[in-house]
Amino acid sequence: MFEAAELGRRVAKRDYEAQIPELRAGLLEAHRELRRSKVPVVVIVSGADGAGKGETVNRLHEWLDPRGLETHVFGVEPDSDEERERPPFWRFWRALPARGRIGILFGSWYTRPIVRRAYGEIGKARLEVELGRIAFFEQMLASDGALVVKFWLHLARKAQRKRLEELERRAKTRWRVSPVDWKHVKLYETFARVSERAISRTDAACAPWHVVEAADHRYRHIAVGRTLLDAMKAAIAGQRAAPAPRPATTPPSGREASASVLDRVDLSRRLTEAEYDERMARLQARLGRLGRAAWEKKRSSVFVFEGWDAAGKGGAIRRLTESLEAKLYRVIPIAAPSDEERAHHYLWRFWRQIPRAGFVTIYDRSWYGRVLVERVEGFATEAEWMRAYLEINDFEEQLAEHGIVLAKLWVHLSRDEQLRRFQHRQGTAYKQHKITDEDWRNREKWDAYEAAVDDMLARTSTRHAPWTLVAGDDKRFARVQVLETACRRIEEAL
Amino acid sequence: MFEAAELGRRVAKRDYEAQIPELRAGLLEAHRELRRSKVPVVVIVSGADGAGKGETVNRLHEWLDPRGLETHVFGVEPDSDEERERPPFWRFWRALPARGRIGILFGSWYTRPIVRRAYGEIGKARLEVELGRIAFFEQMLASDGALVVKFWLHLARKAQRKRLEELERRAKTRWRVSPVDWKHVKLYETFARVSERAISRTDAACAPWHVVEAADHRYRHIAVGRTLLDAMKAAIAGQRAAPAPRPATTPPSGREASASVLDRVDLSRRLTEAEYDERMARLQARLGRLGRAAWEKKRSSVFVFEGWDAAGKGGAIRRLTESLEAKLYRVIPIAAPSDEERAHHYLWRFWRQIPRAGFVTIYDRSWYGRVLVERVEGFATEAEWMRAYLEINDFEEQLAEHGIVLAKLWVHLSRDEQLRRFQHRQGTAYKQHKITDEDWRNREKWDAYEAAVDDMLARTSTRHAPWTLVAGDDKRFARVQVLETACRRIEEAL
Numbered sequence: 010m011f012e013a014a015e016l017g018r019r020v021a022k023r024d025y026e027a028q029i030p031e032l033r034a035g036l037l038e039a040h041r042e043l044r045r046s047k048v049p050v051v052v053i054v055s056g057a058d059g060a061g062k063g064e065t066v067n068r069l070h071e072w073l074d075p076r077g078l079e080t081h082v083f084g085v086e087p088d089s090d091e092e093r094e095r096p097p098f099w100r101f102w103r104a105l106p107a108r109g110r111i112g113i114l115f116g117s118w119y120t121r122p123i124v125r126r127a128y129g130e131i132g133k134a135r136l137e138v139e140l141g142r143i144a145f146f147e148q149m150l151a152s153d154g155a156l157v158v159k160f161w162l163h164l165a166r167k168a169q170r171k172r173l174e175e176l177e178r179r180a181k182t183r184w185r186v187s188p189v190d191w192k193h194v195k196l197y198e199t200f201a202r203v204s205e206r207a208i209s210r211t212d213a214a215c216a217p218w219h220v221v222e223a224a225d226h227r228y229r230h231i232a233v234g235r236t237l238l239d240a241m242k243a244a245i246a247g248q249r250a251a252p253a254p255r256p257a258t259t260p261p262s263g264r265e266a267s268a269s270v271l272d273r274v275d276l277s278r279r280l281t282e283a284e285y286d287e288r289m290a291r292l293q294a295r296l297g298r299l300g301r302a303a304w305e306k307k308r309s310s311v312f313v314f315e316g317w318d319a320a321g322k323g324g325a326i327r328r329l330t331e332s333l334e335a336k337l338y339r340v341i342p343i344a345a346p347s348d349e350e351r352a353h354h355y356l357w358r359f360w361r362q363i364p365r366a367g368f369v370t371i372y373d374r375s376w377y378g379r380v381l382v383e384r385v386e387g388f389a390t391e392a393e394w395m396r397a398y399l400e401i402n403d404f405e406e407q408l409a410e411h412g413i414v415l416a417k418l419w420v421h422l423s424r425d426e427q428l429r430r431f432q433h434r435q436g437t438a439y440k441q442h443k444i445t446d447e448d449w450r451n452r453e454k455w456d457a458y459e460a461a462v463d464d465m466l467a468r469t470s471t472r473h474a475p476w477t478l479v480a481g482d483d484k485r486f487a488r489v490q491v492l493e494t495a496c497r498r499i500e501e502a503l
Numbered sequence: 504m505f506e507a508a509e510l511g512r513r514v515a516k517r518d519y520e521a522q523i524p525e526l527r528a529g530l531l532e533a534h535r536e537l538r539r540s541k542v543p544v545v546v547i548v549s550g551a552d553g554a555g556k557g558e559t560v561n562r563l564h565e566w567l568d569p570r571g572l573e574t575h576v577f578g579v580e581p582d583s584d585e586e587r588e589r590p591p592f593w594r595f596w597r598a599l600p601a602r603g604r605i606g607i608l609f610g611s612w613y614t615r616p617i618v619r620r621a622y623g624e625i626g627k628a629r630l631e632v633e634l635g636r637i638a639f640f641e642q643m644l645a646s647d648g649a650l651v652v653k654f655w656l657h658l659a660r661k662a663q664r665k666r667l668e669e670l671e672r673r674a675k676t677r678w679r680v681s682p683v684d685w686k687h688v689k690l691y692e693t694f695a696r697v698s699e700r701a702i703s704r705t706d707a708a709c710a711p712w713h714v715v716e717a718a719d720h721r722y723r724h725i726a727v728g729r730t731l732l733d734a735m736k737a738a739i740a741g742q743r744a745a746p747a748p749r750p751a752t753t754p755p756s757g758r759e760a761s762a763s764v765l766d767r768v769d770l771s772r773r774l775t776e777a778e779y780d781e782r783m784a785r786l787q788a789r790l791g792r793l794g795r796a797a798w799e800k801k802r803s804s805v806f807v808f809e810g811w812d813a814a815g816k817g818g819a820i821r822r823l824t825e826s827l828e829a830k831l832y833r834v835i836p837i838a839a840p841s842d843e844e845r846a847h848h849y850l851w852r853f854w855r856q857i858p859r860a861g862f863v864t865i866y867d868r869s870w871y872g873r874v875l876v877e878r879v880e881g882f883a884t885e886a887e888w889m890r891a892y893l894e895i896n897d898f899e900e901q902l903a904e905h906g907i908v909l910a911k912l913w914v915h916l917s918r919d920e921q922l923r924r925f926q927h928r929q930g931t932a933y934k935q936h937k938i939t940d941e942d943w944r945n946r947e948k949w950d951a952y953e954a955a956v957d958d959m960l961a962r963t964s965t966r967h968a969p970w971t972l973v974a975g976d977d978k979r980f981a982r983v984q985v986l987e988t989a990c991r992r993i994e995e996a997l
Contacts, residue, residue, distance in 0.1 A: 309588070349601065
């Protein structure tokens with residue numbers, strides 16, 4: 010989940026200064042309209058220690074109209090006797106903004122459960138209960154017309170350490186670093202795991218999370234400001250309707266700033282034929298053994314393939330199935346749903362195919378169609394695809410809890426390489442059937458698909474079900490990467 | 504919660520036979536329309552052992568069109584290897600009806616968590632996690648357009664025992680009684696507690712529970728049939744809108760059948776002046792001591808007063824406060840909200856007034872306005888007041904978890920006695936201000952209010968926050984009952 014916020018995104022000073030006036034004007038204007046619209050806005054600023062939460066809150070104060078704004082700080086423990094003597098949520102209720110006002114919560118109802126779980130003070134089930142209560146609470150606010158905007162400012166482990174060291178070096182800022190901060194650095198991995206769980210459990214369409222890469226303060230400020238602006242505009246426009254789903258994080262413009270997870274895939278990696286033959290032979294033998302071992306141990310596997318048209322999903326799947334005993338696997342190609350499938354919930358057709366103990370189901374395209382093609386082509390409403398992230402996370406969590414090995418592979422491809430393959434298919438008689446007008450139409454929507462893929466990776470790459478990005482420009486490399494991933498995931502599970 | 508289903512409601516054979524033809528015709532017609540409307544209907548039939556779940560399912564089969572209907576039986580454990588080898592919800596997904604069809608689930612996703620919790624196989628937190636997953640799942644089905652109708656067939660402890668004994672007596676039915684049934688009779692109280700928790704946690708507007716008094720089979724059949732019919736009609740009518748909230752259990756017509764919880768209050772009870780003086784003096788002294796002890800032990804109390812106009816809430820509250828030290832309590836009269844209150848969620852004004860440790864807040868009318876006056880007068884939309892039961896249960900649960908003593912008192916009154924008091928007020932100069940046109944208007948809506956009160960009692964009388972029905976026709980009796988309740992609740996907590 011946090012991979013999408015470790016891309017080194019930054020905004021140059023000049024670009025920043027060029028963007029700020031418009032952003033500020035937009036925020037003030039939206040803030041003014043908000044008053045008339047009577048929508049209460051709850052902005053949660055949370056995230057890693059040292060990620061600049063305080064600075065971000067200060068910036069919002071500078072940008073918004075202070076007359077319609079209030080900020081509340083929430084630590085792990087209640088701040089006063091007054092608070093301790095009431096039920097835990099009392100302190101949050103008193104901080105809720107009135108209709109037409111913005112309440113910025115620096116720390117929130119997430120702080121205490123996350124910290125207590127990371128410290129081992131509460132168990133896993135208790136965390137789930139707390140998150141359930143939070144989800145209910147946010148849904149209640151949203152049903153009442155509130156706009157709930159949740160920011161998670163993320164810092165990679167190294168960046169966190171560096172930031173604290175910098176603060177300690179300077180006399181002027183040394184006081185800002187506490188022993189607790191260093192304790193949290195040591196617990197980095199634990200905090201990341203618990204936070205990710207909290208985010209994925211509560212990433213509801215009515216109160217979605219926006220995970221923001223926080224290392225560069227200019228990028229962070231612009232990302233937060235833009236996202237808030239978009240969310241406010243949507244809420245103002247749709248205020249009479251049901252609470253509208255909010256867009257995912259809007260990346261600021263500018264080359265460096267908009268680096269996406271996909272841009273990070275090194276598409277230049279290649280294998281020679283000899284290298285390929287040797288590695289593939291070994292991998293297939295290994296996968297064959299693993300498939301048999303998994304069957305004996307009754308561990309099932311689910312492999313999900315998504316990717317651009319002509320990225321080579323089919324070829325990779327064939328290399329996978331070649332290695333497995335025929336009785337052990339089934340490949341489920343996902344095209345337009347059947348009548349019967351259409352008559353059910355969209356997840357029904359995927360639940361049907363979950364393998365029995367020890368077997369393998371390979372989905373050639375999958376439930377992710379809901380947040381990819383159905384989103385881009387408008388087959389699903391915004392409310393439907395926004396809701397789907399949480400539904401998908403819940404579904405995959407059930408698979409993981411049952412002990413099913415789950416590998417999700419996005420086979421990536423450069424735009425140029427796709428064009429070459431399309432042209433090659435058209436020029437090759439026996440491949441012409443593989444290229445249709447629809448492929449060309451999809452290609453024209455590359456940017457929209459890329460945004461959808463970005464969102465999908467950010468919102469559904471969880472610890473129990475991470476995405477693997479496969480470098481697909483070289484088919485040999487891609488196939489080897491796919492088989493390696495499959496082997497690794499099964500090995501981890503056995 | 505189950506008190507509302509222990510009223511001895513029954514339908515005479517003649518009445519039953521008179522109602523059946525219309526009900527059956529209605530169900531068949533609705534079932535036909537359902538096909539066209541493409542709404543999938545999930546009917547859950549659950550409840551106590553011996554409550555006639557099987558018989559009810561059979562009756563529905565008789566009444567509906569078998570071509571658009573399927574039934575699935577779910578026990579505690581999965582039925583087959585096939586099911587055991589997949590995640591637990593797989594067996595439910597495969598049973599979901601297609602759009603336009605009805606799926607009757609005899610046992611359901613509730614069965615296993617309830618039984619395992621009652622047996623002590625899972626802890627409290629684990630039960631909450633399971634219920635959270637169920638709530639999410641049902642919400643997902645409802646968002647997808649499904650109508651989810653959940654019946655809980657309730658039997659009082661005695662009735663359950665009697666029913667099993669009857670079955671055992673006859674050779675023909677003896678086989679239907681198993682050792683497990685008797686085990687469950689012994690665990691009656693535990694099952695009731697766990698079931699009530701499951702019901703109150705999942706009584707969402709999009710998938711509400713209908714608790715049906717099950718002892719009389721004719722009443723049970725008609726209650727289930729009517730409720731299902733109403734729900735289907737609403738779903739068919741509103742199918743393009745957001746999933747409409749469903750009405751609470753529709754009581755079958757006929758005098759005996761429609762006995763409500765309120766009818767059970769014995770309004771004939773009275774006290775002489777001498778009895779009253781003596782008891783009141785002792786109760787006030789006792790409450791004074793308890794108030795002081797609670798303050799020392801830092802246990803707060805919340806007393807909620809609701810009731811008919813002129814039922815004597817004010818007088819009862821005065822007797823309560825007379826007994827307490829002035830610094831310890833606050834009375835919060837709830838009238839129309841202030842501007843500031845109106846600018847927040849409706850629960851905000853009540854959260855504000857939650858007492859500090861050791862103190863007492865008395866609400867003269869309360870958050871229940873949402874499901875009483877706001878429902879009846881149309882100030883809240885149906886979606887809003889349907890949602891409120893769950894919101895209120897969650898709120899009160901937070902109070903209870905924090906250790907706050909909670910007493911909820913409905914001061915009841917007969918229609919005749921109310922009239923006498925209204926007339927008396929009008930005829931007494933210093934009391935004229937207490938009677939307004941609004942009181943007369945409310946009186947005209949007595950039946951609508953009574954239905955709302957019935958619903959409120961059924962849906963919000965939980966173990967941690969039960970309602971007390973105060974017999975208000977005699978003011979002396981009512982005041983004594985109020986003070987007794989207050990004393991008892993505090994004593995239980997200390």
